[in-house]
Amino acid sequence: MHQILSKIESPADLSNLSNEQLEQLAAEIRDVLCSLVATRTAHFASNLGVVELSIALHRTFDFSRDRLIWDTGHQIYPHKLLTGRYDEFGTIRTTGGLMGYPNPAESDYDLFVTGHAGSSVSTMLGLRSGDDLQGEKDRHAVAVIGDGAFPSGIVFEALNNAGGMNANLLVVLNDNKMSICPRVGGVADYFDRLRMNPFYTGVKSEVLKILNHVPLLGDPTERLLAQCKEAVKAGLHGGMLFEELGFSYIGPIDGHNIGLLRKYMEMVKTLPGPVLLHVVTEKGHGYQPAAADPVFFHTPPAFIDDNGTVVPKKSGGAKAYTNYARDAIAEQMRKCDKVTVMTAAMCQGTKMEPVRDEFPHRFFDTGICESHAVAFAAGQAKTGLRPIVNIYSTFLQRSFDQIFQEVALQDLPVVFTMDRAGLTAADGPTHHGSYDIGYMRLFPNMIVMAPGDAEEVGEMLDFALLQDHPSAIRYPKANAETVERNRTPIGLGKAEVMSTGADGAVICYGAQLADAQRAVETLKSEGLNVGLINARFCKPIDRETIVGAVKTSPFVVTVEEGALMTGFGSAVLEACADEGVDASRVKRLGIPDTFIDHGEREERLAEIFLTAEGIAQVCREMAAKISSLHGDDSLTAGS
Ligand SMILES: Cc1ncc(C[n+]2csc(CCOP(=O)(O)OP(=O)(O)O)c2C)c(N)n1
Ligand SMILES: CC(=O)[C@@H](O)[C@H](O)COP(=O)(O)O
Ligand SMILES: [Mg+2]
Incomplete structure (x- = not known):
């Protein structure tokens, strides 16, 4: 059934395929992705969106030697299928099966186990530097990062460093206008403006004409470079932010056109210095319901497609801790207009959409910027507000220093509601919330709690908001039960x-x-x-x-x-x-x-x-x- 894909044992097998065959391969990869989500929850829309990008990257570079990192790592499925894991792919995210993220234990094509967003450019710069110092300058270095992950502070730290080092590094910005929810913030607006670039809209065809004359292989590098420069000059008036940081900015280009992607990749492969290639994709591309609702289809529950109607295999079920927390937060915000809430791009996972819609002025989505979210909350607390920082336990690790300095040291009444505190099942070690008890109880002034059942979620939040100190409440990704007993009220430090x-x-x-x-x-x-x-x-x-x-x-x-x-x-x-x-x-x-x-x-x-x-x-x-x-x-x- 997957005539081409089933024969791909390694990316080297792509080398003789024409663009038409590569397009057929893309369709087969999408078919595998659709079959997978009929059986279990998995990262769907993001993977549908990078099929052509993955093929073009593996067709252009040789990642058995060149370096490739997919930022965050949740969009790694086409890469796994192209790097010899087609036969095992059906085991992904199950016990003993393939991991849903990159995993060097599975393949040499996966360099790091990742699942947290934002580190790819830094890590890639380290690989670049290591290869350079050890006489392996010929190895190309490529980081692919989404527009949702891009605004993370660490990305800008890495761009700053890479620009300063003038490192030969390719950063591919995969811009699909989405984080899990619609992306937010000034960088998102900037990307929108870049899409307005005539290069992408009006004069794109002119630039394409130039590029159409750039042969793919066997061309003397100088000629290629000269043509590239012209193409770059012709099209690029946008991307000033990156240019100012020392990067050559190229794009935006259509990320679903394999031929075009290959041409640009051949071009940037030989450009010296750091390069940012802006690729525009559609999250959920190729499966209409996912393209229409990429939020739901980020990690949908297993579903069957009944003639275009999406029918989840399981529905309803008991109420999760997350829902109890969301309801308790909403109740507190209704009671007191000093209560605010922050999410770091996890509005959907924390089920906060109704709170966002009810309290648009007291709900803050910082984007994938957890450390900023905590310092931001500290600032609000200083003014007398009562911020609730609602972040997954594992992602809050990013804020360790802000929890220390901006919150605990100042003894500010910030409340941390730490979701996914405990084992998170299919996501694995990057996502288990294992360490928050330790990193929270470490700090003076901090009150550290965990509800024993559903009712205690709201009771603890109520209690936390009455304290003049920082506090943390942890709960897992699980349904919450009610434990029958003669309940006693929550008292500070009382079991x-x-x-x-x-x-x-x-x-x-x-x-x-x-x-x-x-x-x-x-x-x-x-x-x-x-x-x-x-x-x-x-x-x-x-x-x-x-x-x-x-x-x-x-x-x-x-x-x-x-x-x-x-x-x-x-x-x-x-x-x-x-x-x-x-x-x-x-x-x-x-x-x-x-x-x-x-x-x-x-x-x-x-x-x-x-x-x-x-x-x-x-x-x-x-x-x-x-x-x-x-x-x-x-x-x-x-x-
Ligand atoms: C530090 C961190 N915070 C939050 C998340 C949760 N998360 C996973 S994917 C994602 C959205 C990423 O958006 P983008 O990079 O644009 O990728 P896309 O899904 O659009 O392909 C978020 C918020 C994470 N993985 N890491
Ligand atoms: C990649 C990522 O970090 C998220 O998509 C994560 O997989 C979501 O997990 P939940 O389903 O627990 O929200
Ligand atoms: Mg995105």
């Missing part, structure tokens, strides 16, 4: 003792509370009486309750969906050490000191015992261990 047990205690920090409760119920039915504490706060930690439990319980199991190192369990051990309490009977469950692969969330959680059965099993083991230490089997389940 909630849900039950006590003579045989041991589970102390849960965050969303595993429902599983922990199921575990203690199972254990009870087996004759093991284990108490349950909902920690609520990692900082300030409830020393009285938690250290007290360690002192008095035969064993304690701490539970958190975060890195063990620096995490909640570590905070418990530190508190015990400070109080001179023996913590040798404390067992910590959480994310071990290793990067967790992509795969089903439930599977990954089960591997690290963060399920009801896992928690119960560890309690049984602890009970057995304690019994054997005491030469007594009274603590063993079932005895």
Whole structure:
């Protein structure tokens, strides 16, 4: 069925294909992408948009030697298909299968594992510099970056450096007018103005005429260069920003015309110094519903196309933590007009569209600029506003220094709602929110919390907005349950003792509370009486309750969906050490000191015992261990 694609074992197999055959190849790649999203959620619209660009790049350069980085990495699928991974492609984003991002463990054509936006130009400049210093100047260096990723501060740091070094570097700007949501900000407006360039609109045909006379191969470099210069001069009055930074700006050009892309790439391949090639593509190109609604089709749920009607395979389902957080934020914004909210280009993922629409003047999308978003929030807080920074745990890592200096050091009441805190399943190690407990609890003044169930999301936000200090609330990419109990109100640094047990205690920090409760119920039915504490706060930690439990319980199991190192369990051990309490009977469950692969969330959680059965099993083991230490089997389940 995929007559050409199925025979592509490496990009070298493209070398004899004509433009017509390459177009046929593009259609086959799109067919594979459409079949994939019928089975599972995957990055769809972005990949549809770069099919021709991927083909042209691999047809022009030799990335077995030249260097290629796809910024962010979510648009890597056509590249994977062209670099020998067609047969395995159906496994992408599943346990043990291909990663949904570049992965050097899969292929030498993938240089870095990436998933966070904005670093490609810096990394490519490093590769360029390394190759130059080691006598490998012939290796070309190409970074492809989207218009959504482009405004990240680090990109401008890299452009600045590359321009100063006059490095031979090609930056391909893939401009599809979209981030996940429509792109925002001054750089977006600038790109729009560049599209108005007569080169792209009016006189494009004139420039094309010149380029049509540039033979593709076997031409003396000088002639090619001379012609290129003319073409560049003829067409380029835009791109001054890049020109001023020392880049040659070329474009914009149609990113779905393989022949044209190849001509330009041949041309820029030999241009000296840093070059920015502006390529215009359509997100979702080739599948009309995706082109019409690229936001939904960024990572759509698995769906079937019924004669042009998109029918999701699953619909509805329980309400996620994200939705509870969104609703709580909206409620606070309705109650108080000092409350504002920031997203760093993740309005869709955090389900904030209704908030954006209801409060257009208090909703701020900074673009993919997390560090800026935090410093911006600090400024607002200083004026008396109550900003909520609503960013995924993993992306907030970008703001570590602003959390330190602009927020914590000034003791400003910025509230961080950290979504995707925990394992994020199919996206894998770049996206797991593993480290926020550590990087938040590190700073003086910071209040660090995790809701144990759905209701606590709103309660904690309410509490956080009443504090005159910075605070952070973390929750995972999961459905939120309600844990039935006599609820106690949130109090600063107070844990909630849900039950006590003579045989041991589970102390849960965050969303595993429902599983922990199921575990203690199972254990009870087996004759093991284990108490349950909902920690609520990692900082300030409830020393009285938690250290007290360690002192008095035969064993304690701490539970958190975060890195063990620096995490909640570590905070418990530190508190015990400070109080001179023996913590040798404390067992910590959480994310071990290793990067967790992509795969089903439930599977990954089960591997690290963060399920009801896992928690119960560890309690049984602890009970057995304690019994054997005491030469007594009274603590063993079932005895
Ligand atoms: C640091 C960081 N913040 C946020 C994201 C989430 N994210 C992934 S793709 C994307 C949009 C990227 O837009 P663009 O670069 O234009 O690529 P396109 O999807 O349009 O091809 C965003 C916001 C991320 N990957 N990294
Ligand atoms: C590439 C990227 O970072 C996002 O597209 C991410 O895959 C979204 O994940 P969610 O589906 O959890 O929002
Ligand atoms: Mg884009």
